[in-house]
Amino acid sequence: MSDLVRTEKDVRRAVAAARGQGKSVGLVPTMGALHEGHLAVFERARQECGYVVASIFVNPTQFPPGTDFETYPRDLESDVKRAQSAGVDLVFSPSVEEMYPPGDRTFVEVTGPLVECLCGPHRPGHFRGLTTVCARLFNIVQPDRAYFGEKDYQQLLIIKQMVRDLHFPLEIIRVATVREPDGLAMSSRNRYLDPREREAARVLSQALFEARDRFTSGERNADSLVDAATRAVAAEPLVSLQYLELRDAATLEELHEVGRPALLAVAAFVGEARLIDNVLLVPR
Amino acid sequence: MSDLVRTEKDVRRAVAAARGQGKSVGLVPTMGALHEGHLAVFERARQECGYVVASIFVNPTQFPPGTDFETYPRDLESDVKRAQSAGVDLVFSPSVEEMYPPGDRTFVEVTGPLVECLCGPHRPGHFRGLTTVCARLFNIVQPDRAYFGEKDYQQLLIIKQMVRDLHFPLEIIRVATVREPDGLAMSSRNRYLDPREREAARVLSQALFEARDRFTSGERNADSLVDAATRAVAAEPLVSLQYLELRDAATLEELHEVGRPALLAVAAFVGEARLIDNVLLVPR
Numbered sequence: 001m002s003d004l005v006r007t008e009k010d011v012r013r014a015v016a017a018a019r020g021q022g023k024s025v026g027l028v029p030t031m032g033a034l035h036e037g038h039l040a041v042f043e044r045a046r047q048e049c050g051y052v053v054a055s056i057f058v059n060p061t062q063f064p065p066g067t068d069f070e071t072y073p074r075d076l077e078s079d080v081k082r083a084q085s086a087g088v089d090l091v092f093s094p095s096v097e098e099m100y101p102p103g104d105r106t107f108v109e110v111t112g113p114l115v116e117c118l119c120g121p122h123r124p125g126h127f128r129g130l131t132t133v134c135a136r137l138f139n140i141v142q143p144d145r146a147y148f149g150e151k152d153y154q155q156l157l158i159i160k161q162m163v164r165d166l167h168f169p170l171e172i173i174r175v176a177t178v179r180e181p182d183g184l185a186m187s188s189r190n191r192y193l194d195p196r197e198r199e200a201a202r203v204l205s206q207a208l209f210e211a212r213d214r215f216t217s218g219e220r221n222a223d224s225l226v227d228a229a230t231r232a233v234a235a236e237p238l239v240s241l242q243y244l245e246l247r248d249a250a251t252l253e254e255l256h257e258v259g260r261p262a263l264l265a266v267a268a269f270v271g272e273a274r275l276i277d278n279v280l281l282v283p284r
Numbered sequence: 285m286s287d288l289v290r291t292e293k294d295v296r297r298a299v300a301a302a303r304g305q306g307k308s309v310g311l312v313p314t315m316g317a318l319h320e321g322h323l324a325v326f327e328r329a330r331q332e333c334g335y336v337v338a339s340i341f342v343n344p345t346q347f348p349p350g351t352d353f354e355t356y357p358r359d360l361e362s363d364v365k366r367a368q369s370a371g372v373d374l375v376f377s378p379s380v381e382e383m384y385p386p387g388d389r390t391f392v393e394v395t396g397p398l399v400e401c402l403c404g405p406h407r408p409g410h411f412r413g414l415t416t417v418c419a420r421l422f423n424i425v426q427p428d429r430a431y432f433g434e435k436d437y438q439q440l441l442i443i444k445q446m447v448r449d450l451h452f453p454l455e456i457i458r459v460a461t462v463r464e465p466d467g468l469a470m471s472s473r474n475r476y477l478d479p480r481e482r483e484a485a486r487v488l489s490q491a492l493f494e495a496r497d498r499f500t501s502g503e504r505n506a507d508s509l510v511d512a513a514t515r516a517v518a519a520e521p522l523v524s525l526q527y528l529e530l531r532d533a534a535t536l537e538e539l540h541e542v543g544r545p546a547l548l549a550v551a552a553f554v555g556e557a558r559l560i561d562n563v564l565l566v567p568r
Contacts, residue, residue: 008451105396106415106449112389131390135419139451165390167292167423 002054002084004076004091008140011092015053015141018089023050027143027170029134032056032093033073033188034082037178041147042086044175053141054083056093061100061107062129068272073191092141099136108135108166110158117252118154118265119276122242130155131162138168146170151177151185153263153278157252177277183209185277192273200238201270207232207244208279211264215281220258222246225281233268242267242274249280258283286338286368288360288375292424295376299337299425302373307334311427311454313418316340316377317357317472318366321462325431326370328459337425338367340377345384345391346413352556357475376425383420392419392450394442401536402438402549403560406526414439415446422452430454435461435469437547437562441536461561467493469561476557484522485554491516491528492563495548499565504542506530509565517552526551526558533564542567 005011015025026049028041038054045052056079063069076093083091108131115127138146146163148156160172178186183205184198193201207229219225230244247254249261258281265278289295299309310333312325322338329336340363347353360377367375392415399411422430430447432440444456462470467489468482477485491513503509514528531538533545542565549562 012453101448104449105398106392106394106446108390108392108419108450110390114389135392136449136451139453142453162390164385165388165420166392167420169296169423169426 002080002088002091004080004093006092006094007098008094011053011090011140014090015051018051021050024145025049025141025143026052027137027141027146028052028054028088029137029146029148030054030056031058031072031188032079033075033191034079035178035186035188035190037149037151037186039082039086040178041149041175042083042088044173045145045147046087048173049143049145051089052087053090053092053143054088055137055141056083056091057099057133057137059099059129059133060096061132062126064123064125067123067274068189068192073188099133107132108162110161110165114154114158114161114252117247118243118245119267120154122267127155127158131158134159135162135166135168138163138170143170145173147173147175149175149177151187151277153265154252157250179205185275187273187275189273189275193270197238197271197273200236201273201275203233203236203239204266204268204270204275204277208264208266208277212279212281215258220283222254222256222258222262225258225264229264229266233266238270240269242269246281249282286364286372286375288364288377290376290378291382292378295337295374295424298374299335302335305334308429309333309425309427310336311421311425311430312336312338312372313421313430313432314338314340315342315356315472316363317359317475318363319462319470319472319474321433321435321470323366323370324462325433325459326367326372328457329429329431330371332457333427333429335374336372337374337376337427338372339421339425340367340375341383341417341421343383343413343417344380345416346410348407348409351407351558352473352476357472383417391416392446394445394449398438398442398445398536401531402527402529403551404438406551411439411442415442418443419446419450419452422447422454427454429457431457431459433459433461435471435561437549438536441534463489469559471557471559473557473559477554481522481555481557484520485557485559487517487520487523488550488552488554488559488561492548492550492561496563496565499542504567506538506540506542506546509542509548513548513550517550522554524553526553530565533566 026045211225211229244266249263262281267276310329495509495513528550533547546565551560
């Protein structure tokens with residue numbers, strides 16, 4: 001049965017008690033509206049850690065102006081039950097004031113290629129808000145490991161870079177994307193889709209999978225893989241493509257040939273929902 | 285007898301061993317060239333912590349372009365002996381590559397009034413470099429308390445703000461400035477002074493002390509206190525004043541009357557040496 005706490009102080013007390021029992025501590029940062037993807041991450045954390053903390057915090061600083069901070073789905077009661085059933089030991093759901101006390105003036109920023117491509121230019125301030133809140137969560141929970149889903153692949157690389165550069169004493173663990181039966185990546189924002197949009201959203205994962213099939217069959221040319229996938233998405237009138245790009249899976253630098261592990265990533269609006277997805281293309 | 289270590293890994297091992305013995309951990313970040321001011325900080329840390337770590341690292345990111353990074357005094361052997369005699373348990377003297385691994389891309393920044401006045405405009409990038417390196421040191425050493433000298437008063441406030449905002453699990457402790465017999469604040473940069481400059485540098489603390497005397501005698505007007513102190517410094521031809529200002533001691537906002545605790549702070553070049561000093565004016 002998960003405890004629900006709201007303050008840094010209560011988290012520290014609970015984590016200290018778990019440490020006192022010799023348990024290792026895992027953190028799964030979330031924004032709530034928990035789905036099967038989150039549950040898979042909880043499960044992985046349970047396998048590796050004696051004590052699992054899930055944070056549920058819709059972080060205002062990672063929503064660029066004019067995006068869906070206000071309307072982002074919030075259902076704490078249901079989330080706590082789901083976290084409980086998934087074996088989470090502690091749910092930390094702080095207020096905005098708890099995470100950003102009045103007079104707050106400090107941010108953490110990763111610069112360079114990792115933040116300058118894909119979602120970076122489309123979501124100004126997003127990654128700064130992300131690193132700033134994760135640094136705070138890491139300092140509050142002080143986990144041995146923190147878990148992030150592969151769907152937000154760029155986020156994962158940026159957090160790893162921050163942890164490495166700032167010497168945070170923890171390990172970042174990556175957990176595979178969970179998908180609906182038709183391939184759509186699980187996302188809290190899928191709740192925004194009406195039935196026609198939900199149907200149309202399938203094209204994103206389908207285009208990625210088709211590209212991966214062509215890669216598996218021997219295609220290595222980036223333009224060819226990207227162009228075909230782009231045409232597939234563009235053929236769906238309810239989907240408005242933001243980007244579809246192939247990049248080095250470690251550095252996010254541009255790739256012309258898939259000679260090393262590559263990320264094929266897509267972002268698109270389907271109605272009001274901004275959805276992202278990706279597949280990895282790994283040469284043998 | 286202090287151990288000298290060079291790597292994050294060795295620090296973590298030593299600190300974990302001390303923790304295993306139930307000791308609390310204090311960190312004193314320094315740039316070396318240790319003087320009596322540092323020794324007073326070590327002494328305070330020893331009183332409060334079972335295990336004292338001193339870091340010695342001339343941090344390149346806090347030196348604005350064209351300042352004294354290259355010429356800053358470095359004498360590790362002598363510093364380690366001094367730290368030993370002062371009862372420091374561990375000296376951590378990392379290379380630049382250890383603190384800033386190749387490909388480093390992350391910084392920590394405090395924004396707002398605390399960084400926009402006094403040394404801020406005169407030393408572009410200095411405080412960002414400072415907070416970035418302190419965040420790293422805090423994550424490597426994970427101390428219960430970190431100790432800073434009051435001479436660098438603005439630095440102290442900025443670090444406190446960062447610790448509070450990023451929820452670092454530690455306390456910042458402030459230690460009073462140590463002075464030469466004639467009043468000059470101890471500083472590693474005093475080594476830059478030739479005998480005539482050393483003599484002239486006395487005017488800085490003297491001007492501050494005279495202002496404090498006038499405050500104690502009842503003067504509360506900021507302009508009056510600042511103007512008299514400024515004239516005293518300006519009368520010394522070997523001293524080139526950078527700023528002399530009275531500000532709120534908690535927020536560094538401008539003050540017209542000393543109705544609450546105030547900081548009277550000065551920065552000046554004496555030859556090649558940029559020196560700073562301050563006194564606190566605290567109404568009863």
